[in-house]
Amino acid sequence: MLLIETDGKALLRAGGIAIPDGEVAAGTAPALPGKGPWVVKAQVPVGGRGKAGGVVLCRTPAEVDAALKRMIGAEIKGHEVRSCLVETAVAGADEYYLSLVLDPAQYGVRVMLLREGGVDVEQAASSGAASRLCAPGHASIHAALRELAAHEPSDRSAALIDTGDKLARLFLQHELMLAEINPLFVGPHGCIAGDAKVVIDLNAVHRQTALQELIERNAAVYPDAVRKLRDGFDYVEVDPHGEIGLVTTGAGLSMMLIDEMTTRGGRPLNFLDIRTGLLRNDPTRLIKTLGWIGERPSVRVVLVNIFAGITDLAEFANLLCTALERTPQVKVPVVCRIVGYRFTEAREILAAKRPDIAVEEDLTAALNRVDAILQRRAS
Amino acid sequence: MIGQLSRKTPVIVQGATGRTGSVHVRRMLDYGTRIVAGVSARAGADSVEGVPVFPDCRAAVAATGANVSLAMVPPLGVLAAAEDAVNAGIKLIVTVAEGVPVHDAMRVGQIVHNAGATWVGASTPGLAIPGEMKLGFLPDVSLRPGPLGMMSKSGTLSYETGYRLGAVGLGTSIWVGVGGDPVKGVRFPDLLDTFLADKRTEGIVMVGEVGGSEEEDFADALARAATRKPVYALVAGRGAKEGVPMGHAGALMFGNVGTFETKKARLEAAGAHVFATMEDLIAACRRQH
Numbered sequence: 206m207l208l209i210e211t212d213g214k215a216l217l218r219a220g221g222i223a224i225p226d227g228e229v230a231a232g233t234a235p236a237l238p239g240k241g242p243w244v245v246k247a248q249v250p251v252g253g254r255g256k257a258g259g260v261v262l263c264r265t266p267a268e269v270d271a272a273l274k275r276m277i278g279a280e281i282k283g284h285e286v287r288s289c290l291v292e293t294a295v296a297g298a299d300e301y302y303l304s305l306v307l308d309p310a311q312y313g314v315r316v317m318l319l320r321e322g323g324v325d326v327e328q329a330a331s332s333g334a335a336s337r338l339c340a341p342g343h344a345s346i347h348a349a350l351r352e353l354a355a356h357e358p359s360d361r362s363a364a365l366i367d368t369g370d371k372l373a374r375l376f377l378q379h380e381l382m383l384a385e386i387n388p389l390f391v392g393p394h395g396c397i398a399g400d401a402k403v404v405i406d407l408n409a410v411h412r413q414t415a416l417q418e419l420i421e422r423n424a425a426v427y428p429d430a431v432r433k434l435r436d437g438f439d440y441v442e443v444d445p446h447g448e449i450g451l452v453t454t455g456a457g458l459s460m461m462l463i464d465e466m467t468t469r470g471g472r473p474l475n476f477l478d479i480r481t482g483l484l485r486n487d488p489t490r491l492i493k494t495l496g497w498i499g500e501r502p503s504v505r506v507v508l509v510n511i512f513a514g515i516t517d518l519a520e521f522a523n524l525l526c527t528a529l530e531r532t533p534q535v536k537v538p539v540v541c542r543i544v545g546y547r548f549t550e551a552r553e554i555l556a557a558k559r560p561d562i563a564v565e566e567d568l569t570a571a572l573n574r575v576d577a578i579l580q581r582r583a584s
Numbered sequence: 585m586i587g588q589l590s591r592k593t594p595v596i597v598q599g600a601t602g603r604t605g606s607v608h609v610r611r612m613l614d615y616g617t618r619i620v621a622g623v624s625a626r627a628g629a630d631s632v633e634g635v636p637v638f639p640d641c642r643a644a645v646a647a648t649g650a651n652v653s654l655a656m657v658p659p660l661g662v663l664a665a666a667e668d669a670v671n672a673g674i675k676l677i678v679t680v681a682e683g684v685p686v687h688d689a690m691r692v693g694q695i696v697h698n699a700g701a702t703w704v705g706a707s708t709p710g711l712a713i714p715g716e717m718k719l720g721f722l723p724d725v726s727l728r729p730g731p732l733g734m735m736s737k738s739g740t741l742s743y744e745t746g747y748r749l750g751a752v753g754l755g756t757s758i759w760v761g762v763g764g765d766p767v768k769g770v771r772f773p774d775l776l777d778t779f780l781a782d783k784r785t786e787g788i789v790m791v792g793e794v795g796g797s798e799e800e801d802f803a804d805a806l807a808r809a810a811t812r813k814p815v816y817a818l819v820a821g822r823g824a825k826e827g828v829p830m831g832h833a834g835a836l837m838f839g840n841v842g843t844f845e846t847k848k849a850r851l852e853a854a855g856a857h858v859f860a861t862m863e864d865l866i867a868a869c870r871r872q873h
Contacts, residue, residue: 251826282826307686309767309796312693341690380687382766408659409685443825456764457738457793460820460830465861467823476830512744514709514723544747545725568744569863 206407206430207250211290212419213401217386219415220375222368223397227292232277234270239293241265245272246292248426249284252402257281262294283443287425295399298392302335303369304385304402305346305376313338314376316346318353318365321388346373361391368396379416380409407433438490439478440497447474448579450498450537452491452509452525454481454516462510469576474504481516484524491528499534506538506578508571513545522551526558538563538578542571585676585702586760586770587778591716594620594650596674598665599657600637601629608656608721609633615724617717620648623668641672651675654710654719659683662706666692670699678719679705679769689767696769703769708761709739722759730755731873732816733779735772736791737764737798741820741862745791748866754873757784764793772802780811786873787814789865790856792847794821794830799847803854814872815856816865819847 208216214224226238229248237243247259254260259281261272269291276286300321308315319335337349350369354362368389376384383404390397407430410417417434424431429441439456443463449471453459456478463473475498479490498504511521521543529535539562543551552564565571597612599605600622610633613619621644622629622637629637638644641653653674655665659681669677677696684692684706696703704711710720715729722739726746734756736742746756758779762770772790779788792799799819806815822844824830848858859865 284825307690307767309798310771310801312690312697312767340694341687377687380685382686406686408683409687412685439830441825441830443823455738455740455743456830457736457741457791457820458744459740460738460793460824461741461818461862463824464820464822468860473823476824512740512747514725514743515721545723 206405206427207252208401208403208405208419209248209250209423209426210246210401211248211288212423212426213403214398215419216375216379216403217372217398217401221371222386223395224401225292225295225397225399227290229288230273230277230291231288232273234266234273235291237266237269237291242294243269244292244294245269245276246290247276247279247281247286248288248290249281249286250426251282251284254281259286295390295392295397298390298397300388300399301365301391302385302387303365303372303389304383304387305372305381306383306385307341308338311338314341314346316349316353316369318350318369341377343370343373343377346370364391364395379413380406382406410434436490436493437483438480439476440494441476442474442497443476444472444474445501446472446503447501448472448503448505449575450474450495450501450504450507450535451477452479452494452498452507453477454479454511458510458512462508465572466575469572471575471579474498474501481511481513481521484516484521486520486524488524488528488531491524492531495528495532495535499532504537506540506575507535508575509539509541509543510568510571511543511545513543513547515546517547518543518545518551519547519554522554526555529559540565540571540574540578542566542568544568586704586711586775587758587782589652589711589713589717591616591618593652593717594618594648595652595654595717595719596621596623596641596644596648596650597635598623598641598653598655598669599661600624600632600635601626602656605656606632609635611721612718615718617719620650641668641674645672645674652719653677655679655681657681659685659706660688663688663692666695666703670695670701674701676702676704677769678708678710679703680708680710680720681705682707684765686765686767689765693767693769704760705763705765705769707765707768708763709742710761712756712759714756714759720761722761726750727759728755730757731784731786732756732869733775733782733785733788734759734791735775735779735788736761737793738791738820741818742791745789745818745862745865748862749789749869752866752870754869756789758782762798766796772798773805776802776805776809780809780813785813787816787869789869790815790817792817792819794819794824794844794847795842797842800842800850803847803850803856806856807854812855815851816869817851817856817858818862818865819844819851819858
C-alpha cells in the first residue's frame with residue numbers, strides 16, 4: 206500500500222534523511238514555514254499528483270490560501286483530499302532521483318540514482334543505465350550506490366551515498382516494497398527529500414509496529430487498510446457514489462465483476478474478498494460488509510456472488526439471511542448468484558426465508574437482473 | 585517438472601495435520617493424488633487419513649523418495665517450510681498460504697532458486713493435471729480435462745473460468761495457480777515453455793490481474809517463442825483503485841506500471857487475445873477448440 210507523502214516523509218526523517226520545513230493543513234492555512242515561496246501538495250496516496258493538479262507552487266500567503274481552498278475536499282484519482290502539505294520550496298539545489306524497489310523476477314533490490322534535467326526517469330530506468338540490481342542487504346546496496354554515484358564530484362557523491370544508505374536501512378528494516386525520493390535536492394546544505402513515495406507490505410505490518418501505529422493514527426486516510434488489519438478481509442470502496450453493493454469472495458473474480466459491471470454501464474460501490482472459506486459459520490463478516498454497504502445512500506442493489514468450490518452454500522445461505530436480518534438499513538433488492546456445493550439446498554433455504562431475493566446460478570443472468578433493477582428504478 | 589506430474593508422482597504434504605491440511609489431504613487422495621507422507625512437527629501425529637506423518641521433510645523424503653511437496657502451513661511458516669523442503673531435496677514445492685510477507689518471499693525465492701528447485705506460490709489454490717492429480721484446493725467441479733493450459737493469478741476467477749469452460753464441453757490440460765502475490769515462485773513467463781511443449785495443450789488461458797509486470801513479461805516471452813499456440817487472456821482490475829491493493833497484495837498499481845492498458849497493449853502486440861468479459865473468452869475458446 207502506498208503511503209501519503211507526509212507519512213512517507215515522517216519515515217524518512219526518522220531514518221535521518223532531511224525534509225523541507227512544512228506544515229499539514231486540513232482546513233485553512235497553517236502558520237506558514239519560512240518566507241516562501243511554498244509548495245502546496247494534496248495528501249492522497251496516488252502517483253502523478255502534479256499532473257492531476259494536486260501540487261501547486263505559491264509565491265504569496267494569499268496563493269497558499271487559494272490553493273488550499275481549491276484542493277481540500279476535492280477528489281484526486283478517486284481519493285478525497287483531506288489535507289495538504291504546505292512546504293518551503295527548495296531553491297538553489299540540483300535535483301536527483303533516488304529509489305529502491307523490489308525486483309520480483311530476480312528476488313533482488315533495484316537501486317536507481319540519476320540526475321534529472323530533462324531526463325525521463327522511467328525511460329532511464331528501463332534502459333538500465335542508472336540502475337543496479339543487487340541482493341537485499343546493506344552491503345550490496347551500498348556497493349551499488351557507490352557505482353551509481355561514481356561519476357559525481359566527491360562531496361556530492363558522499364552525500365548521495367549517505368542518503369542512499371539511510372534509505373536502504375529503512376527499506377530493509379520496515380520490509381518496504383518501494384522507497385522513492387523524487388526529487389532529491391542536493392545543494393550546499395546536503396540532501397533534502399522533496400517528496401516521498403513509500404509502498405509498504407500490508408502482510409508484514411503485524412510485525413512492523415511503527416507502520417501499524419502509523420496506519421491506525423491515520424485511519425481516515427487508510428480506511429481500507431484499517432479494515433483489513435482489524436477484520437482480516439478486504440473491502441475497498443472503489444466509488445463512494447456507487448449503486449451496486451458487492452458481496453463477493455475471491456480477489457480476482459471480484460475485480461473482474463467490477464470491470465464487467467462498469468462495462469455494462471453500472472457503478473459498483475466496492476471490492477470485496479470476504480473469504481467464505483474462513484467464515485466458519487459466523488455471520489460477522491457479512492454483517493460488517495452489509496453495514497458498510499448500507500451506509501451509502503447511493504446503493505440501489507446488492508449483488509451476492511459466491512463460487513463455492515469447497516464452501517457449503519447451504520451454510521452460507523443461512524448466514525446471509527441472518528446477516529440481512531441484522532442489517533435492516535439495507536433496504537434495496539438483493540440478487541444472489543451462487544454456484545457449487547449444495548446449491549439446491551441453498552436455493553430452498555433462501556426461498557423459504559427470503560423469497561424476495563432473486564437467486565441465479567448463472568452469472569450472466571444475475572448481472573442482467575442487476576441491470577434490470579437499476580433501469581427500472583431509474584425510469 | 586510441472587508438465588511431468590501424474591497420478592504416479594509421489595507427493596508429501598507439509599502441515600498435513602492442521603485443520604486445513606487434513607481436510608485437503610482427504611480431498612486430494614480422493615482426486616487421485618499419490619500422497620505418500622505428511623510432515624508435522626506436532627508431537628504424537630503418526631498418520632493422517634492413512635498417510636504416515638514424519639517430523640520433517642528429511643525423514644519424509646528418506647522414507648518415500650518423494651521430491652514434490654505441498655506446504656499447507658500458515659503465512660509466517662512458509663519460509664521455514666521452504667527451507668526444510670529444499671534441504672531435504674524437494675524439487676517442486678507448492679505453498680498455498682495467503683499473506684506471506686514480501687521480504688520473506690524474496691528469501692524463499694532465493695533459497696529455492698539456489699537449490700535448483702521450483703516454487704509455486706504463495707497465495708495460490710495450487711496446481712493440477714485435471715483427471716490425474718491436484719496439489720492444493722482447486723475445486724473438482726472446475727477441473728474438467730481438456731486441451732487448454734490454465735495459468736492464473738486468481739483462484740476464484742480461474743475456478744469460474746474453468747467451470748464455464750467445462751459447461752461448454754472444454755477443459756484444461758495443466759492448471760497452475762501462480763498466485764496473487766507481488767513476489768512469488770513461478771511467474772507467467774516461466775510457464776510458457778512448459779505449456780508450449782506439452783502435447784495435451786492446444787491453447788493457453790491466462791487469467792491475469794493489474795499490478796506488477798508478469799503479463800508484460802509473458803507477452804515478451806510469447807513474442808520471442810519459436811512455436812505458437814493461441815493465448816486467451818483476461819486481465820482483471822481495470823477499475824481497481826490506484827495505490828490500494830485489491831485483496832491480492834500483487835494487485836497494486838503505483839505510477840504507470842502494471843495498468844490494464846499496458847498489459848492489454850503488450851499482450852495484443854505479442855498476438856494474444858485479451859477479452860473484456862469472461863463470456864467473450866469462453867466463446868472464443870469454444871470457436872477454436
